[in-house]
Amino acid sequence: MTDETKTPPAEPRVLSSEDLLRGAREVAIQHGAETYRLRLTNNDKLILTK
Template sequence: MSDPPAKSVPTPSGPPLRCLESGQLLRGQCEVLIRHGDEIYRLRHTRNDKLILTK
């Protein structure tokens, strides 16, 4: 089973932005780690259906 392709979302100024479904990032998990440069961030999906990004 493959993930659906990312969609583009128009912006008022500049090129369209890529739009990913949260499921494409989480892939059935409640949290994932994201490396950005030398930092690691944690993206969590809460029981209240919210996303929280922490350093």
């Protein structure tokens, strides 16, 4: 296969933080056996923690 025939990688799906949080300041994200927390800070930044 040459470089000319390679399929370009698909663009990642884009989700807005408003859609994820739905008015909350924090959501839990389940990934396999782990739970992560996505939190909106007072400075309007996002923090993802395990």
